Amino acid sequence: MKLRVAENIASLVPYPPGKPLEELEREYGVTGSIKMASNENALGPSPKALTAMAAALPNLHRYPDGSCHYLATRLAAHLAVDPAQLVFGNGSNEVIELLIKAFVTPGDEVVTSHPTFLVYATMVQAHGGVNRVVPLANLRHDLDAIRAAVTPRTSLIFLDNPNNPTGTVFTREEFAAFLVQLPETVLVVLDEAYVDFVADGLRLDAREFLGGATPVVALRTFSKAYGLAGLRVGYGIMDPEIAGYLHRVRQPFNVNTLAQVAARAALDDAAFYAETLRMTRAGMAWLIPRLAELGCTCYPSQTNFFLVDLGLDCRLAYEAMLRKGVIVRPMSAYGFPTFIRITVGTTAENERLATSLAATLQELAHA
Numbered sequence: 001m002k003l004r005v006a007e008n009i010a011s012l013v014p015y016p017p018g019k020p021l022e023e024l025e026r027e028y029g030v031t032g033s034i035k036m037a038s039n040e041n042a043l044g045p046s047p048k049a050l051t052a053m054a055a056a057l058p059n060l061h062r063y064p065d066g067s068c069h070y071l072a073t074r075l076a077a078h079l080a081v082d083p084a085q086l087v088f089g090n091g092s093n094e095v096i097e098l099l100i101k102a103f104v105t106p107g108d109e110v111v112t113s114h115p116t117f118l119v120y121a122t123m124v125q126a127h128g129g130v131n132r133v134v135p136l137a138n139l140r141h142d143l144d145a146i147r148a149a150v151t152p153r154t155s156l157i158f159l160d161n162p163n164n165p166t167g168t169v170f171t172r173e174e175f176a177a178f179l180v181q182l183p184e185t186v187l188v189v190l191d192e193a194y195v196d197f198v199a200d201g202l203r204l205d206a207r208e209f210l211g212g213a214t215p216v217v218a219l220r221t222f223s224k225a226y227g228l229a230g231l232r233v234g235y236g237i238m239d240p241e242i243a244g245y246l247h248r249v250r251q252p253f254n255v256n257t258l259a260q261v262a263a264r265a266a267l268d269d270a271a272f273y274a275e276t277l278r279m280t281r282a283g284m285a286w287l288i289p290r291l292a293e294l295g296c297t298c299y300p301s302q303t304n305f306f307l308v309d310l311g312l313d314c315r316l317a318y319e320a321m322l323r324k325g326v327i328v329r330p331m332s333a334y335g336f337p338t339f340i341r342i343t344v345g346t347t348a349e350n351e352r353l354a355t356s357l358a359a360t361l362q363e364l365a366h367a
Contacts, residue, residue, distance in 0.1 A: 041227035092234030167301025
């Protein structure tokens with residue numbers, strides 16, 4: 001074909017999704033696999049969400065509520081914000097893209113870290129923006145270096161807190177000091193996809209910063225702690241003026257009916273939410289010392305995942321564990337050739353992972 005494709009699109013590298021569990025089992029000839037690679041909720045979805053979705057099925061011939069009115073009302077009460085401060089998306093990924101559509105023109109600069117969530121840089125490039133990438137320092141966002149990277153062309157800064165893939169956080173005091181050094185023309189996007197898992201003493205409240213001189217948007221999701229990753233529903237919390245610009249570029253009916261009713265129900269399932277946090281913290285506390293006994297270096301995390309340095313080629317370990325029916329995430333694409341990322345699972349999954357990794361390391365040591 002003789003298509004005319006812009007260079008910023010032609011040179012993009014597509015996001016590398018993992019293979020479906022069933023396909024991996026077929027390819028490797030295993031059954032009963034466990035997936036501990038994608039930072040999903042090991043408990044599954046909220047039972048109340050499942051009940052709400054079943055009740056909504058007869059109405060699927062109707063278009064979704066285009067304003068997410070009932071979800072916005074319920075979530076606003078939960079967060080103690082005004083519904084006008086909320087913008088919903090098909091996952092928080094879509095809200096990321098809405099921010100870039102609304103505030104980045106060709107040639108504008110966007111500052112991100114490396115490594116971080118890959119979608120930021122991809123969407124910036126797709127919309128003609130220029131990525132300015134600042135390396136992490138000791139696996140944490142280098143806020144001083146990020147501030148130094150800001151120029152008159154900077155329109156957005158993306159900060160995932162906690163960071164993916166490291167699980168590290170910065171404090172309220174560090175963030176406040178960072179904001180006061182920025183020009184008021186720069187919009188700071190605080191991606192809090194994993195904020196539910198952060199220990200109370202380390203968790204900053206993004207809502208505190210929404211009305212400051214430097215504009216701030218907080219992104220959150222129902223994919224992790226609420227167990228609704230397959231429904232794709234996320235949201236941003238922001239000043240109503242910023243929300244108004246996002247609504248100008250948002251597609252109508254962008255959040256489906258089942259996602260809306262499930263998210264509302266999940267907010268009311270306090271027992272499921274509490275058990276998710278308990279299981280995650282207990283699982284991490286059990287896993288890290290077990291893997292350290294195997295000679296691995298584990299990195300503390302404020303999420304439902306953590307990094308593990310195996311001291312050998314992570315791709316080899318990934319392949320060997322696949323053959324045992326245990327799926328983890330190799331970190332070579334993030335610049336960590338000897339690291340894997342592990343999502344905390346159920347007690348049985350954690351025990352199986354530890355056993356499989358022990359066998360894998362022994363095999364590779366004698367290969």
